[in-house]
Amino acid sequence: MIDSRLRPRYRDGGPSVARNTASTLADMDGIASVFEEVPGAGRARVLVAGEGREPLLFVHGWPASARAFWPLLTAPALRARFRMHAPDLFGFGRSTLRAPQLTFAHQVETVLSVARRAGEPCVAVGTSFGARVLLEAVTAAPELFRRAILLAPYLHRGLIAGSVEGRLLARFPRLLRALHRPPLSLVTGVWAALFSLAAAGASALWARQTIPLIADVARMRGETLDLLAALPDGRPLLNDLRVPLELWYGERDRLLDTRELAGLAPLRGLTVVRVGDGGHALHDSHAGELAAALLAGSDGDGWRPVLLALIEAVLAFDHPAFPTIGVGPVEARVLEYFPLAGDDGAQTRAALVAFDQAFTAQSGGTSFAAAPLAERRAALRMCARAGTPAQRRFYAGVKSMILMAAYSLPELRQAVGYEGRA
Amino acid sequence: MTIDCDVLVIGSGAAGSVLAATLAEQTDLRIVLVERGGHFGREAMTRREWQMVQRLYADGGSRATDDGAIAVRGGECVGGGTTVNVALCLDPVPAVWEGWRRARGLDGFSFDRTASDHGVSGLNMAACLAEVRARLNVHEPGDDEVNENNRLFAGGCRALQVGVRKFELNMRDCVGCGFCFAGCSTDAKQGTMVTYVRDAVARGVTLVHHCAIDALEFAGDGDARRAVGARGRILPTRDGSRPNAFAEGPVRFRARLVIVSAGAIESPALLQRSGHPDPHATIGRGLVLHPSLGIVGVFDHDVAADTGIEGTMYSDHFVAAHGFFLQCLFAPLGAGAATLPGLGVAHFELMRRAKRLGTFGVMLLDSVAAENRVVWDATAGRARILYELTAADRERMALGAEKAVEIMFAAGAREVLLPLEEPLPPLDTPWFTDRSQAALCGQLRFDGAKVLGSSHCQGTAKMGADPATSVVDARCESHQVRNLMVCDSSSFPTSCGVNPMLSILTLARYQGRRIVAERARYGL
Numbered sequence: 001m002i003d004s005r006l007r008p009r010y011r012d013g014g015p016s017v018a019r020n021t022a023s024t025l026a027d028m029d030g031i032a033s034v035f036e037e038v039p040g041a042g043r044a045r046v047l048v049a050g051e052g053r054e055p056l057l058f059v060h061g062w063p064a065s066a067r068a069f070w071p072l073l074t075a076p077a078l079r080a081r082f083r084m085h086a087p088d089l090f091g092f093g094r095s096t097l098r099a100p101q102l103t104f105a106h107q108v109e110t111v112l113s114v115a116r117r118a119g120e121p122c123v124a125v126g127t128s129f130g131a132r133v134l135l136e137a138v139t140a141a142p143e144l145f146r147r148a149i150l151l152a153p154y155l156h157r158g159l160i161a162g163s164v165e166g167r168l169l170a171r172f173p174r175l176l177r178a179l180h181r182p183p184l185s186l187v188t189g190v191w192a193a194l195f196s197l198a199a200a201g202a203s204a205l206w207a208r209q210t211i212p213l214i215a216d217v218a219r220m221r222g223e224t225l226d227l228l229a230a231l232p233d234g235r236p237l238l239n240d241l242r243v244p245l246e247l248w249y250g251e252r253d254r255l256l257d258t259r260e261l262a263g264l265a266p267l268r269g270l271t272v273v274r275v276g277d278g279g280h281a282l283h284d285s286h287a288g289e290l291a292a293a294l295l296a297g298s299d300g301d302g303w304r305p306v307l308l309a310l311i312e313a314v315l316a317f318d319h320p321a322f323p324t325i326g327v328g329p330v331e332a333r334v335l336e337y338f339p340l341a342g343d344d345g346a347q348t349r350a351a352l353v354a355f356d357q358a359f360t361a362q363s364g365g366t367s368f369a370a371a372p373l374a375e376r377r378a379a380l381r382m383c384a385r386a387g388t389p390a391q392r393r394f395y396a397g398v399k400s401m402i403l404m405a406a407y408s409l410p411e412l413r414q415a416v417g418y419e420g421r422a
Numbered sequence: 423m424t425i426d427c428d429v430l431v432i433g434s435g436a437a438g439s440v441l442a443a444t445l446a447e448q449t450d451l452r453i454v455l456v457e458r459g460g461h462f463g464r465e466a467m468t469r470r471e472w473q474m475v476q477r478l479y480a481d482g483g484s485r486a487t488d489d490g491a492i493a494v495r496g497g498e499c500v501g502g503g504t505t506v507n508v509a510l511c512l513d514p515v516p517a518v519w520e521g522w523r524r525a526r527g528l529d530g531f532s533f534d535r536t537a538s539d540h541g542v543s544g545l546n547m548a549a550c551l552a553e554v555r556a557r558l559n560v561h562e563p564g565d566d567e568v569n570e571n572n573r574l575f576a577g578g579c580r581a582l583q584v585g586v587r588k589f590e591l592n593m594r595d596c597v598g599c600g601f602c603f604a605g606c607s608t609d610a611k612q613g614t615m616v617t618y619v620r621d622a623v624a625r626g627v628t629l630v631h632h633c634a635i636d637a638l639e640f641a642g643d644g645d646a647r648r649a650v651g652a653r654g655r656i657l658p659t660r661d662g663s664r665p666n667a668f669a670e671g672p673v674r675f676r677a678r679l680v681i682v683s684a685g686a687i688e689s690p691a692l693l694q695r696s697g698h699p700d701p702h703a704t705i706g707r708g709l710v711l712h713p714s715l716g717i718v719g720v721f722d723h724d725v726a727a728d729t730g731i732e733g734t735m736y737s738d739h740f741v742a743a744h745g746f747f748l749q750c751l752f753a754p755l756g757a758g759a760a761t762l763p764g765l766g767v768a769h770f771e772l773m774r775r776a777k778r779l780g781t782f783g784v785m786l787l788d789s790v791a792a793e794n795r796v797v798w799d800a801t802a803g804r805a806r807i808l809y810e811l812t813a814a815d816r817e818r819m820a821l822g823a824e825k826a827v828e829i830m831f832a833a834g835a836r837e838v839l840l841p842l843e844e845p846l847p848p849l850d851t852p853w854f855t856d857r858s859q860a861a862l863c864g865q866l867r868f869d870g871a872k873v874l875g876s877s878h879c880q881g882t883a884k885m886g887a888d889p890a891t892s893v894v895d896a897r898c899e900s901h902q903v904r905n906l907m908v909c910d911s912s913s914f915p916t917s918c919g920v921n922p923m924l925s926i927l928t929l930a931r932y933q934g935r936r937i938v939a940e941r942a943r944y945g946l
Binding site: 048119319321381416 | 470471472489490491728755756757759760765766767769770771773774776777799800801802843844845869870871872
């Protein structure tokens, strides 16, 4: 468990996160509002911001909307690095449900639709109920994600059983639903804002979300409560994680049973982060820390051994007539031609890491780099011959990248009867 | 920065350059010619494959259909596709244009040299074609310019009684270096960069390269809506490019006539992101790609297909009945290595025989399907190319593959292979050792990534009299926005039936001459 690593690191010189909020979209500078058709569900509104290449997805909680992420969507450092997408889940914000009944699956499909549209594996952040939705999405389609952060996740119903809200939900579900229809919903919005302030623990900054929150609650559909009341248990999903997952919880969260979250730490692929002075609304109270973690937690160098192993598999270092140049010059040329290490390479890096993860999962724990050459080639060949469209694209992309680079080297050109440099 | 002009032409390729040059030749209008790519003259053509692909091609050569199945190549540089193509010239097909005239209610486009279309004296396609052919020095190469790869292809065709012809080329004193795809380093290729763009600039046209147009600007509503300019950004000038006329930064153009000639991918995308009205959802729909498949033959002797003029021979034998051409082509070493099937030792063994490989391609004249389209994706900030071969086109492509494999064997190849890795029972992959195996091609799906290529996007802002099925009319004027034209391969209602360069140039010359005669129509 990582404990209190956040504050000292970000107190000075952390990324700048705006500290005022806006109540209407028109005030949100540089945030586009687009609509995504979610098959079988309806039309989801998605806030899109940022000029960067890496896709970053935010999933809001209850009772809120994508607008809850405004401070993050406008943070310059995030905007420079990421292309951010924040959907309004169905029943919230400006999304329009066309299906006759709202289901948990509709919310998951919304997240998957937006993630698919991003075109490459995403970093994703979910908060509270949204974290539970995200966990389901990550489990259903791990290839769409490369890192997930669950903030104060509402993993299962029992987690809120001890809180005032949990008890109200258990005892007076119909009353609560009635309170979420106009005109009472406006009153409920005020109530929810005040209540969330309390539930957010020590986070006084939550207060500045009050007016937008009242608007969100007033617009919210009562059926969203049914999803909370009938939430499928997310705990089993944590036992088989295919995507690196961080779980943040606030020590002062009055809604969730934080002792249970603290006890999750030993699970494989899961990192639990305790935020000592945080409450439930971590995405807001600790927006700066979250932004810094997103920026710092890049994909590291994990892609590099994968690339080297791919170069060995695609070329024929095991052929007696192959030039004795070694992998190094080829890798250098690949990196010269394809800026993998920079911002523009994020997509390829993510694909390399995702390929390795899938290979490792299928081979029972052996990474691609550690696998014998014949197995590596067999796996690539499988991508080409029987793979999904994404795997076929990966195969073609990797082959093209490595061979274009390799056959520009004079040694290889001469080995096949061509002269000079390319 | 705001730049005022009379006519703004967006795109300096086969259409835009001709329009700008024609207007400059016959009027004193202030014309601005905008290009998204850089201005790489012959001094920048280094014959280094990777560097040139990065400099000259859209998306650095990585553009593809949304499903990754077809690589969609396009020149993004001054001269556009004419800077990077292999100079193959086929005349516009009168029957195709006559078919468009009848089926889509189009006025004009006469191929009769005595006709005066739109009431403009001497305006007809035949006259315009003659003019562009002369300017590009379109001519048939001599027999001594046909390299071994083309000779083998022609021999294979003749052995099977398949008609074969010589291409005409827009070249002047070609040295046969084999680097056409990477831009001509001797200015032998008579693309528009060295012809019409040069003419245009010499006559006072302002060329602005490295200029990304974000949106067209319109004024007025309903029937009174008209184009008044465009806004965009001048990007930093890349290494190797000639200097730009303007400093980088935001830019706005004000014009009385706006002509979009950005090619069949970017033209519809620009209309879509500009909010051009699209009441019948026609913009971007009905994309035609001319998907192409390479055929590789392994010969006993050196073919050295990489030297000399890449394409001099072709066959239109199967066009009338089956809608595909066979055309002689060859890939440079890097792209060729990436295309050849297999990995590791097997791939290297094939590469060791690179000099003994002969290749040509099957080019399909694909049919129009509404679901094949270009869509501007605001979220991703790029045009998406949604395309899938129709079942009938897939069958025709498979037939093309079969015929091509037979011809390659007839040419003397010991083995013939396709750049596909899909299983082909009883063979492991489409790698044939005997001509009798060619019939197996009927099973091919062509569903691997980038196994097909396209260099001929067309048909995404179609001409037609009916706004319900077209974007522009016979004048290439938008049905919805006044003083806005879309004139390039987007305008073609279907495949133009041949490699499209001369068809595009002729259309642009034709519309350019018409605009000169009808200036008042645009308040010019």
